[in-house]
Amino acid sequence: MNSFSSLQIDEVYINKLREKDIVVPSPIQAESIPVILSGKDVVAQSQTGSGKTLAYVLPLLQQVDKNSREVQGIVIVPTRELGFQILETLQLLADEAGIRVQGLIGGAALTRQIDKLKLRPQLIVGTPGRVMELLKLRKLSVHHVKTVVVDEVDQVFDLGSMREVEVIFKGTQRNRQMLFFSATMPEPIQAVISRWMQDPVYVQISPEQRTSETLKHLYFVCEDRDKIDTLRRIVRLYNMPAAIVFINEIDNVAEIVEKLKFAGLSIEALYGDAGKQERAKVMQAFRAGKFQLLLATDIAARGLDIPHVTHVINFELPIDADHYVHRVGRTGRMGKKGTAISILTNKQRFIIDKFSKKLGCKIEEQEMAYGKIYQSGSRGAARSTGPSKGKETHVSQANKKExxxxxxxxxxxxxxxxxxxxxxxxGKPNPAKASSAAGKAPSRSASGKPVSSPANKPANxxxxxxxxxxxxxxxxxxxxxxxxxxxxxxxxxxxxxxxxxxxxxxxxxxxxxxxxxxxxxxxxxxxxxxxx
Structure with missing residues (x-):
């Protein structure tokens, strides 16, 4: 069985990982670390929550020259939240080794970051826009950078940062090492790989298994106007401790938050247009478990690792299967169980079927009735045993015919x-009195005709x-x-x-x-x- 010692990782980092109950490397770590330490360019792809961050952080720390006062490695990330998370992981390991790490995240005070650069950090975690801004101001130099890591590489280039990232690439050494990591590698990324990498090694862990095997995929169908109530019922019935609810457009954020709060749910929102202080406050409170639901756009779908999140809910379906992979990857991480739930209308069934076929995972339809959740089509037993909504009717065959x-x-x-x-x-006979009436024949006169009298007339x-x-x-x-x-x-x-x-x-x-x-x-x- 592989261990971090067999991967030639320093003992100081192994002890720190052991404190976090991380003893055995994951498959992506076991495959990537030796190749990265050999100095080759790497394109690594594996499921969300499989440990990709440590797969490049450990060799990045291992290769730092502690005697140098120059920036030797840079990690480029698409969002602030992911940047802060990676920065926290790096600092946790680097402090014990005496390596200086700094974050250059957009939205933070520029002057403060410039002052910290005077401490001569050896590793940097930054968003493309802020790194580019400091390069233009000549407050940052990447001439001595030996390793460039692009985490969530498909989103970094998808957000329109291609030009800025390529400027950063050009400022580094010619023999630099390039590391691309992501759970999805769409076709356009191949052009970037061909242009900037030299004989890259592809590390793919179960490429046919795009999502975690411990993740359960479900969906509920309702009318569009009933989505809020359906979400409320799902949260109540599953009794989830923490969940991320994804939407597509930020225009609906305030309205949905108010409606869900009115329904009695504990929820806050995270979206791109919010200020840096507000976003940091929301994430800090969510990690601390101060509220139950985090309503977010796709900025929260990349790399965020919040251990107590047990459910991911697609209030609005993602635009494609790759976005679905990243969204549901916020739960069921590192072998833990998780549940991904999508809420859709009847017209959107073909979309969820398309995701299921492309990702090779089974997405099951569920229904809610009588305060319970059933698999679609299995509510017959619930109807027979469930509470009756009216008087029970007993109709004889004679009455049905009549x-x-x-x-x-x-x-x-x-x-x-x-x-x-x-x-x-x-004018019809009463079935209840038929037996008594049939037993009596009417009296007749001398002429043979029936006599119409009260005594001879049937009672009813x-x-x-x-x-x-x-x-x-x-x-x-x-x-x-x-x-x-x-x-x-x-x-x-x-x-x-x-x-x-x-x-x-x-x-x-x-x-x-x-x-x-x-x-x-x-x-x-x-x-x-x-x-x-």
Missing amino acids: FGSTTAEAVSTSSPNLAPARSAAL TGPSRSEIRSETKLGTTSDIRKSGTPNAATGTKLEVKKGTKPVQQKTDRELKRERKNKGAPRWLKEKQNKPT
Whole structure:
């Protein structure tokens, strides 16, 4: 098994790493350090969180001439946050060895940095703009630089710093050593490699595995207007101690922060347009665990190592697969477990499928229901065991055939006395009384015709058609009550709700007269209606 001693690293650095529980070198460190110490140019690519910083920091410190007072090595970084992180790692190891290190990060006070340069640092960590500015002022010289490291090389050139970086390259020694490190090496970087490197050695650790194997990839689908609420529910259900939430545009930062704070979440924002003091304060508080969520643009997607971050959430999907790799690489670092969650709309499914195919990782769809998280399509069990949102309905097959499923459900969940009345009002037999009615045959007269009498009439045959017509003027059939006293027409007497006027029933002779008189003149109607 490899060890830092077998890589010819000084004991002073090994002891310092042991204090941080770093004993065994990672694969990228074991492969890169011997090649860098041999003096060759190196292009190193491995997953985020695999230990690339120590892979070039240790040999960089090892090669410093402590007796020289000139700048011998420079590390170029794309962002302030990454610059401060690398500077902290360098100072931790360099202080024990007596090596002077200085940061030339943009946004800091220029005069203070100029004063510190008088201490003659031997190693420098800087952003391209600030280093270029000090070179123009002739306050910094890179003529004695033997090693140039470009960390996150693809982003350094993608941010429009190509000209400034090449000016820095030209100011160094002709036989300098060039080291390019990144988790992604897009095609345009090959042109830079060909122009500035001499027979570089490519060190690639599992290039087909673009993301960490300990990282779990998930996504949730919702409407665009529901993204804030979906994020709130995700944070609550996962109960995450710390997470980074990524967005694409800084125009939405203030609005999203206010909405999430209103939803009760502990969140602060980190974006490029914020001042240096504000950005440093936010990062310091987040590292200290003073708030739960860090809302950030892609400036936080490069190289930041915050150990207690367990989740990365893409509130807005990244522009391509490479940006996805760097974002999700803020968790699941150095063998630790992590979770990457993306929130997208139904129209964006093809994007997440594209990322999955290009990166060779499985991104699973999840759903939220009943206060739990389920894999997409597995909520059937949750529905059967979950809480019911209404009355449970029991509809017999007879009712389904008679009324249809929708009507039958409405009948069964309403008053239990309504179903017989509804059946009676429609002139149909009541299923509940069918057995009792079937057992009795109607009596017949001497001529063989059935006799219409209350004794021979079934108990629940319901009102006649004339009663149904008059009933519609009063309301539903539930207004009808049977009194048990037979009347001349049907053998039953109708009783209406209290406060309603009873309707006088008309005989067949009166109805026939009304039909004949429908088109007659008024004087004829009045004449016919006079009592005889």
